[in-house]
Amino acid sequence: MKQSKNKKVIKRVSGYIFEHKFLFILTLSLAFIMTVLSVLVPSVIQKVLDQIFTQGLEESKILVNGILFIGVLFLSKEVLNCLRIRINNKLEQKVILRIRKALHDKLLDLPINFYDRRKSGDISSRVVEDVQNVERAILDGTEQGVIAILTLIGVTIMMFLQEPRLAALVFLPLPVLLVMAFRYSKVSKKNWKAVREASGDLNSLLVEDIQGNRLIHSFDLKNREKKRFLESSRELEARSLQAMYRWSIQGPSASFTSSLGILAVVGMGAYLLQTDPNFTNGQFFAFLLYTNMFYEPVRQLVSINNMIAAGKASGERVFEILDEEVSIKSPQHPARFPKEDHSIKFTNVTFAYDERQSIVKGLDFFLPSGSTTALVGPTGAGKSTIANLLLRYYDVEKGSVSIGDTDVRNLSLSSLRSNIGFVSQDPFLFDTTVEENLLLASPCSNENDIISSLKIASAWDFVQKLPDGLNTLIGERGVRLSMGEKQRLTLARAILK
Template sequence: MSLTDEEDDPFEEQREQAENPMKRLFLEYGSENTFAFVTGVVASVFARVLNLLPPVILGVAIDSLIGQQSNQIPYADALAGQLPFVSSGLVAAITPAGRTGQFWFSVGVVAAAFGVGAAFHWARNWGWNSFAQNIQHNIRTDTYDKMQRLNMDFFADKQTGEMMSILSNDVNRLERFLNDGMNSAFRLGVMVLAIAAFLFAINWQLALVAMVPVPLIAIFTYKFIQIIQPKYADVRTAVGNVNSRLENNLGGIQVIKTSNTESYESDRVEDVSNEYFDSNWGAIVTRIKFFPSLQILSGLGFALTFVVGGLWVFNGEGPWFFTGTLRPGEFVTFILFTQRFIWPMAQFGSIINMYQRAYASSSRIFGLMDEPSRIREEPDADDLVVEDGEVVYEDVTFGYDEEETIVNDISFDVGGGDTLALVGPTGAGKSTVLKLLLRMYDVDEGAIRIDGTDLRDVSLPSLRQAIGYVSQDTFMFYGTVKENIAYGTFDVDDDDIVEAAKAAEAHEFIQNLPEGYDTEVGERGVKLSGGQRQRISIARAVLKDPEILVLDEATSDVDTETEMLIQRSLDELTEDRTTFAIAHRLSTIKDADKIVVLEDGAIVERGSHDELLDEDGLYAHLWGVQAGEIDELPEEFIERAAKRTASVETDADD
């Protein structure tokens, strides 16, 4: 299967939608670094021109100062003959009259050319490096900022390694082109144009001979671009696949070891590595055929120039149909320039090679940055001000795509300071309902209001600042316990952090850690138990002190004793706050002010714990399951449970 297939390249759609990515790169990011760019360009011009002076001075010295005086020509005439657009009178006015003075003048010009040229080389490198580094920094931060603001469904379809490949490999590849590629392009461009001018000034007929390979090189390079461009796109895709597989496996190393699947995973890594090898080797084979061919064409031009020029000097007149004279010094200068002219022509292939790599990378970067978001925030949206904390769901309907509705016509209200529990079988849409409150997604129909204000009319930062979220899957950032508790509420002192930990029943176990609050938690909190991570997550919510609290199965993965401690802290946290709670363990939410029961994305029951038990419906049956009264459950409930489980498993496989 081709790596360009959509299932192999998760960014295929984004990449194809990116229009003129390299043009956008320079217009949107290059314009911010104009000074560095201009410095690099100007310094490149002067540095290259100064590097061309020594061969000119050598040729002049041979023809006017070295050898038999009878064959020599005036210094000013020789120098003017090799400098385009410069008259011998002007040269005579600035050069000494005697041979000794002219000799030391030549030495001084060569020394000055190297010295001043070195200064321009430094300025050129500073300009291009500054230009490339600033763009690399800006585009990486902008890409990350855009990425983290995309909808959650985008991340559901993409793997971390694939996105890391864009933020790291693709951005770095742009930097290499902007620095090395652009630097080389202008340097070689100046050399080719300047040398061509010198060659035509010295002998236009021999210059045409030197130019013979140029159209052949141009045609050859054009074909190379057509062949290599799709190959580099495949390479970028394969890199993302490798990164994704490695990131997945390293993150799940414990499961791999406990499942004894090291060999299986090694085979899977070998498969994606082989895909990368095949795509990269295809590009390499194309490159290693291209560059030697360019050298052959370049060598052809040099050989022709040497034969024609050598015969010209040796015979004292132009061979075949060539006319005029060619002095030995001119021929030496011509040969030196021809070598410098032909080699840059061959190096242009390397620059085009870098350009094609950068093009493939920029397509992925801008394709990602152009990814539309379903969350629309008005630029002049007001901040949310929560007074009572009343939350109303009004005829809310939502689906992750147009084909399937997850939440259908949901309506309920929660009074300020009250607790509402969402209950239902797996896949009923409970978590989705609360994600809509956080505007992880926007409703397709209906509205959600806080104190009468539609969530879509307020700024996202103010909305999410007003809501504390404690989930089942607690995430710990690499750092200390203190830093993880304070995450999101950074302007607090140590006393506030300790008080939040005490409220979350976390202070005692934190004190027993090796470094207390300064203990490193490890990657994703691996050094802590599930219950410890959960209590730190609750402490984080306590410190935030939100007006509205969302508890998404906050105690489902802990033991009974730890659940008791967490429940104590949650009771403290939910007091006088509008609270939403999802729980599979119904005992943790039986005291909620209102319980809403969901099935297949719709509300099927609502009321208090006792009222729902009296109805003897879905809630009562779920309660019976947890109470161990399975034999007393109706057969219809068991059959529906089996169908729901099969449906959820099928969706997970898809």
């Protein structure tokens, strides 16, 4: 089950990467050329050293020519690497944008009940941090993994061409390294997922403190919130340390194990220099370089394993939202919104926000078209619930809600909601101007329409007194306005609609 989940995350992220095949293939092609150039260097050094040892330094120009050639190889490799990094960064940002947009679009499509059971800080953490983590882990992991594998293949071929006996020694620590990587990967993703969840909880607490800042000051809750934030931060710290603790053992253990292979090559190489006349100093030096080049990508693959484990943990959190079912959506063949009969009818409606208790049960009432009705009752009686059901923020469990003779479930959501003006108990305004907030309800309205709606809502007098009138920026959630002013603006917006 876990393996299938891991494969699913990698496959789905790969789908976003392959939308930009040209950039991805170009990046891997540059990585391949860089690898070839890197693998050639020890062989060139061997030839330079062997000719110096056989012909002498003074009689041969091989040293100067060899150094120049090696310098050209290094320069070419780094130029290609610079180009590869730039292309990879471009690809990375395109993929991040694509996934993040898909996630944001899905969040806007999800019904209200999704947000009832989620923390806003955790959602923002998934959109911002988890998307970046999963993309970088999979894309960078794939690219670095390809470079490491190509290097291993190239170096292995060169080592066996140079000296098969030494090449065999290099492979001795490999099974141990593979077992270590496998055992680490089994627990790594679980640990990193716990880190991401703790990070989401911390973000949620931070968002809550920012949004409830006035309440915190008015009730003198600063010490309480400082304590909560410290506890949440310590939880994130503990989970992060737990995840990194295993890596702090894994990384050095892999390095030590690979160093045993290097020691074996040094010992055997020294022996061959004494006993095998065909084994040259140049070969020995080149082989030491190849040995180090072999173990470096092995260690890198172990590191990539950790990176991908963290990416998979973030990926599961991202795709959990992308896979969330949209329970309230428009019908495939929606009915037309009634043109004349706008009466509202609730027929035997039963609804509960959770399974514990129904808010309304067997509710029946009829509101004639053109009438004005006030719903009164104690807190929790279901007044706001009726508005929520009419707008299909939630669907009824039993019964039906109709406009005219049409069940609201048979109307498209855009048609239903565009024909209903709604003013929430908690007035919400965007961080833009007064005018732009009102035009959200009716983008084609002119200034006269806007002023007329403001006058009806008794808001025009205070809007005129604002520094820039209709063009005044009102801040996040309308923070620069009083509660009464915000309520009047939201009422004007509903009237304009």
